[in-house]
Amino acid sequence: MSRTEILDRIRKKLAVDSEDKTRLQVVESRLANHLPNTIPSRCRQSHSDLVDLFQEKMEKAHGTVNRVNNDTDLGGEIMAYLGDGSFELCINVLEFELDFSAYSSVQTVEWTPRSSLDICISDCFGAVAETGSLVISSSKQMPLSFNFLGEKHIVLLKEDQIMGAYEDIWARTRNDMPRDITLVSGPSCTGDIEMIMEFGAHGPKELHIIIIGS
Amino acid sequence: MTEEKGEVALFVTCLIDNLRPDIGFSVVSLIEDAGFKVIVPELQSCCGQPNFNGGDKLNAQKTARKVIDAFIDYEYVVIASGSCGGMIKHHYIDLLVDDTLYRQKAERLTAKVYELSHFLCEVADYKPVFIDKMEVTYHDACAGLRELDIKNQPRALLAQSGVNIIEMDEPEVCCGFGGAFCVKYPEISNQMVEKKVMDANKTDAAALVTGDLGCLMNMEGKLHRLGIDLQVFHYAELLTRERLTRERLT
Amino acid sequence: MQVNSKDFIPLVNLALDNNSLQASLGMLGKGLSFKRTAAVADFPEFDQLRDEARDIKDHCLQYLDIYLMKFEEQVTNKGGHVHWASNEGEAREIVLSLCQAENARTITKSKSMVTEEIDLVPFLEDHGLDAVETDLGEYIIQLRGERPSHIIAPAVHLSKSQVADTFFDQHSNLGFNEKLTERVDLVGEARQVLREKFLGADVGISGANFLVADTGTIVLVTNEGNAELTTAIPETHIVVTGIEKIIPTLEDASTFIRLLARSAVGAEISAYTSFITGPRREEDQDGPKNFHVVLVDNGRSEMLGTELQDMLRCIRCSACLNHCPVYLSIGGHAYGSVYSGPMGAVLTPQFSRLEEAKQLPNASTFCGRCESVCPVHIPLPKLMRHWRNKEFEAGLNPLSMRWGLRAWALLNRHPLLQHMLASLGIRILGLFGNKATGYIIKLPGLAGNWTKDRDFRTPPSTTFMSQWKTMQKNRQKKEV
Ligand code: SF4
DSSP states (O other): OHHHHHHHHHHHHHTOOTTOHHHHHHHHHHHHHOOOOOOOGGGSSOHHHHHHHHHHHHHHTTOEEEEESOSTTHHHHHHHHHOSSOEEEEEEOSSSOOOOTTOTTEEEEOOOOOSOEEEEEEEOSEEETTTTEEEEEOOSSOOGGGGTSEEEEEEEEEGGGEESSHHHHHHHHGGGOOSEEEEEOSSOEEOTTTTOOEEOSSSOSEEEEEEEOO | OOOOOEEEEEEOOHHHHHHOHHHHHHHHHHHHHTTEEEEOOTTOOOOSHHHHHTTOHHHHHHHHHHHHHHHTTSSEEEESOHHHHHIIIIIHHHHTTTOHHHHHHHHHHHTTEEEHHHIIIIISOOOOOOOOOEEEEEOOOHHHHHHHOOSHHHHHHHHHTTEEEOOOSSTTSOOSOTTTHHHHSHHHHHHHHHHHHHHHHTTTOSEEEESOHHHHHHHHHHHHHHTOOOEEEEHHHHHTTTTSOHHHHO | OOOOGGGHHHHHHHHHHOHHHHHHHHHHHHHHHHHHHHHHHTOTTHHHHHHHHHHHHHHHHHTHHHHHHHHHHHHHHTTOEEEEESSHHHHHHHHHHHHHHTTOOEEEEOOOHHHHHTTHHHHHHHTTOEEEEOSHHHHHHHHHTOOOSSSSOTTTTOOHHHHHHHHHHHHGGGTOOOOOOOHHHHHHHHHHHHHHHHHHOSEEEEOOSEEETTTTEEEEEESSSHHHHHHHSSSEEEEEEEGGGEESOHHHHHHHHHHHHHHHHSOSSOSEEEEEESSOOTTOSSSOSEEEEEEEOTTSGGGTTSGGGGGGGOOOOOHHHHTOTTHHHHTTGGGTSSSOHHHHHHHHHHHSOHHHHTHHHHSOOOOOHHHHHOTTOOOHHHHHHHHHHHHHHTTOSOHHHHHHHHHHHHHHTOHHHHHHHHHHHHHHHHHTSBTTTTEEOOOOGGGHHHHHHOOEEOOOSSOHHHHHHHHHHHHHHHHO
């Protein structure tokens, strides 16, 4: 069987013994401790600086960011971003109430995976400041593909959801990893034609984040 | 003359010895000017790099042992080439890893091997006097740069002598010499050296300067073939430029 | 692995004459090295992380058998399946039988170098499956029947108008009849075509950038989002990856994520980095029911315990290609292997045969720029030299070179004779020189390759050593 063949070959080339229990202990203790390596100093600053850092990095990655003090008029904020025109919105938001009753040009549609979806609006698991990355995760409420099929993706993020470093995600998820955790750092893009960046390769062409203050 | 600060054994290198002896004498006069006595051990040869890079490890080891024996007893060993210097300082220990005696000797030797500009700046604390104003561009020869950290030393020495360096685009990219590479893959090498000399020429500097003879001959030969009037010098030549004949500088 | 590295020289000549390729390579080299330098300058911890990354990989390789078993245990616990393939043939068969077991007809695939290495897609196509590459670059070259010319930018050798021609040829049967000229429209058309593929696929195949032993997680890095659509929609997800991709923990993955995009393209992170752990959970709305990981050896374990072991640290970032003056002169196709540039010159002889690929490790000036940018400190020149040693040991290089090196070494052991012969040699060389110019324009033999494109300055008639000797004698005379 290839499994034994490969494992035996590895041990032979490394000149180690499969019975050697100390090797197993080395690995097990390293896994059990899961110590962090160097964490960049930029990840460890005051929370308000982290929020600023998140915004700076996300904008550098061609996402757009809007900060609001409270969640009283998120519908209005979204419409301000979308501008004039009529829109089909596909909404998957648990944390907030969105009210579009004042906007007759807006229609909300049910989610099914399909080839053309106008605007997808969601909340998310959190965000990491160090590279301006949203953290989305698959769950009962959130199919991963929801985050990829819209032309535009609008994400609602509470200020206190912003973490410093990637390691902060693992502290919360390690023991019960969802099927998928994706760091989203900007809209979908490709440089595959002459090394010049185009947006919307397969995922959203625009990524807009509304950060809601506490 | 003040008292000598010590003795330096000069590793001449095959290329300087055979093709550009004048550079060798520039090197000697710099070391002497820095206050050291120069000795040229007679039993020196090539550093073994052609064999080492040609896959002929056994003969590279034999050559390395010879070089070690010829130089081990001197206080300092100075080499005006990053490539041969890198070979001895950087690769000998690895090459002789299975030969306990010579590996130890190699360790002793490498500790006293210096590329010329490194020696002048950091051991001899040499301060060249102002000669005259000149504008040149500088190509960082690969082995010196990446194996021996030669970057600022020649620039600093040249600056003190009055040379202003106009940096070319990508001065750290290889010129395409690569020892046997340039005759094994002449087409690739040609493309690399052409790009290099074009970048150098774009600076409008009066000369192109480098620290390794292989690169020097490669770039000089290409410029001459292209009919571009840009002279190429070893930095040791420029630091002793009052020695150079007038024709070569104008 | 399909390799035509024997044709290196003719392929090089083709590449050097290909103007559009040369233009692309010019942009690639300048653009990416500039961006990488800027990204590194903006990240003070970079060098420290490189050292740590090297140490993590070295540690994993030392305990590779155990880490692989831990990974397998975790994947299995989460409801996935792990398969082991000793060689490329086994790997292809495993993937095919997994597809057949699901009665699959259509497959979407995200970018993976291992699947290129094992020639997976042509094999699946030969067995009647419709397998489509979804990374834009890979998709373009699949339509053109080409192989990647760069490990992360597979279509970098093509111009926009070549892409437009290809789409015009190949998309007309899908109702796209307009010849496009704008990049944004080309990307848009591919998006439309591939959207349908994503939604209809039975199986999604991906590679993995990292395998996390602690949690059984696979890490995928893309900019386009194609990996997520490939892995979230079909009922079956098959991961095909090399055994060396293993790392211990999510913390370690974080370290590599910080290095990867900075080294590759000078970005702080790619647009999407996904951590996938097992098949869909019962309550999930999407994700595959079946989750398979195929661990491919294919010559990797043979590298352990040898000089080549260091190469198993490679994270396929492409920094060594982007900074290699040889790669930037000839592009990827000249290497005749899906792995090109310095990393390809080390891997190709291992994954094929040295006889086949011996030119690749020779075609380097050993300038060392690759090693200086490698995020995991792989001593690439040393490893290319390893193959040159093997070539010499096996007597595979030309006799003239073997004897030339031997003769040179012999002279090195007799320096006085060497100095004498050299004095003679430079006089003979002098005969070729033109007195007026001071240069030689044509040399005989191998040296003729020098004078093909450059001149050679005529050496003076006496060597340094003999001049020095004369000087010393004169000095002694004076002193007496
Ligand atoms: S060898 Fe180093 S630089 Fe090259 S692809 Fe691998 S990790 Fe990147």
